Amino acid sequence: MKFEVWPEAVELGRMFAEEGYELALVGGAVRDLLLRRPNHDLDFCTSARPEQFEPILRRFGHDGFWDMGRKFGTLGAMRRRPDGTEVQVEVTTYRSDTYDSDSRKPEVQYGDTLEGDLSRRDFTVNAMALRVPDLEFVDPFGGANDLAKSVLRTPVNPRQSFDDDPLRMMRAVRFVAQLGFRIEPDTAEAITDMVDRISIVSAERVRDELIKLLLSDRPHEGVEALVDSGLADIVLPEIPALRLEIDEYHRHKDVFEHTLMVLDRAIALETGSDGPVPAPDLTLRLAALLHDIGKPATRRFEPHGKVSFHHHDAVGAKMARKRLKALRFDRHLIDDVSELVNLHLRFHGYVDEPWTDSAVRRYVKDAGHLYERLNRLTRADATTQNRRKELMFSSAMDEMEARVRKLKQQEDFDAIRPDLDGNQIIEILGIKPGPQVGRAYRHMLDFRLDHGPADHDEAVAELNRWAADEGL
Structure with missing residues (x-):
């Protein structure tokens, strides 16, 4: 198998070989090499201990060095190419991670061989390596074959793998979203059987996987996998709760399916880097995912078969704040997402009766810096199949936005203050x-x-x- 490899990887391999140490490119870097996906963050593993390879890495990384992962056997470095491109490398001693049955943090144990290190990795598509500098391809678990089939499978028995590191179950659904892969049946069954094991993993690590899932190219598929696996029942129970029973006359939408549709539509409304909501936008995507989580708690069956969800916006905002706080999200993001959930129904009254200028000012003032995101969330939430209603809603939103632009020419909304201080x-x-x-x-x-x-x-x-x- 022939590879066109980053010259920095080959150079670093020579530097390690001169000191008598093995070095191999591993994990996502090798996977992305085979998929021809861009990657400038290169992960390596080595036979050397951190104190042995630190001098090598400091010589290589003349534009940066870090050792935050030293206790896990990992050191990192960065160098900048003449064109300004940054190449970051992290090197880790051969190792194996295991969790104590009651611990939230992995225990790191050093290993002795590349093959042993690969066996401890999450999936076969990430358990391939490329020895440098001689470019020998190492694939003891058939990762290249699984990569060709777009399959996620663990290198060892999945129950052993997930018992060793429960976070791998979250990585599985994240890779569904990032790579468009499917989870192999035995692996999927093991996740379903072992979902309770995810509770020993720290909220911060679960949060980071959720962020990667939502910022991926296919968050819809990732959320479905999260729910279908049962993991969402533990880490984000408000989402599977949206699978409300549909009455026999289908008088109200399936809220879970509606939520996924809103997520897709919101993503489609993100802008380029020079727009007001550059893609991918975590705040908008989280708000789209959580905007209706107040519905199960507020559902009421009214006379004549009608179903109502009064005040689900306010209830959902409180629920969103509580869940995001439990997942250790940033305080500012929590504030923004919960406020978007709280305001997501605000515009609907405009469709029936256009607002006065004062009401438009109040809408913009209340939305504040979330105005562009709120409008996109509101548009995404209008999922009616009635073409006439869809056109009326879109036209009303266009009109309101035009009025805002006109009013902003007359006064600075961001600077509105009372006439008396x-x-x-x-x-x-x-x-x-x-x-x-x-x-x-x-x-x-x-x-x-x-x-x-x-x-x-x-x-x-x-x-x-x-x-x-x-x-x-």
């Missing part, structure tokens, strides 16, 4: 700083949004009118 409110009303000032400020902001800019005398008159009504 806090100090002026205190002086005019003769009150001390405290909750009353905050209430007055919020009222004056509402007045500004409803009526547009006011001159000073108008603003003072409105403040005094409000204060009289409040008994101040």
Whole structure:
């Protein structure tokens, strides 16, 4: 088998060989080489211990060196090509990872052979290696054959593999999304039988796999695999809960299928790098996935066979915040996703009766920096099969966005403030700083949004009118 390999990999292989150590390119780098996919992050394994190969790696990586993974036997380096391209390498001593039955972190044990190291890897398509510098292809578990068939299979018995490292079950569904592969039946059965084992893995590691799944080319297929395997029941139970029973008259949609459709549609509305929502956008994709998770808790069967989900937006926002927090997502992302879920029904009233300018201002002000994402989520959520309704909704959204553009030419929405600031409110009303000032400020902001800019005398008159009504 002939390979066109990164020159840096061959060079590094020579440097290790000169010191008497083995070095092999492994994992995703070899897989992507066979798939002809671009990859500038190269993973290697070696017979040397970290303290032995650190000097070699420091000489190689004249543009960067890191050792955060030293306790796992991993060191990394980076060099920059003349064209500016960065090539990052990580080198790990031959090893085997195992979990104690009650531990959330793997125990690292060094190994002695390349074949032994490959046997501990997650799937055969990642258990191939290329010895450098001589470019000997090593494939003890038939990874190339599985790669050609787009199959995910473990190098050893899947139950042993998932028992050693339960996170591999999450990687399986992630590779379904990233590579479009299918999980081999025995491997899939082992995942279903062992899903409870995922609970010993830290929330941060599960979160990272979910992020990779959602940012992939096929998150729809990845979410389906996550649910079908039973893993979602443990790590994201709000999603399988969307599989509500459809009544015999089909008067309401299957919420799970609807959610996947919204996810697909939202992704299609992402923009290029120079647009307002560059793809792939984790915030929009998470909001699309979670936007209806409040429906099971709010479902009510009304007279005449109707089904309602009143306030599922507000309930879903609270549920989204709780789940994302449990998965250790970033606080700002949690705030943004839960707010998108909370606001995703906000526009629907516009379709029946176009808003006043003040209502449009309020919508944009409330959406804030999420305005572009919110509009895309709202459009994606309009999955009606009624062509007339679809056209009406799309036309209404186009009209509202045009009005926003026109209003933004007249005033800066991001800079909208009350016509009176806090100090002026205190002086005019003769009150001390405290909750009353905050209430007055919020009222004056509402007045500004409803009526547009006011001159000073108008603003003072409105403040005094409000204060009289409040008994101040």
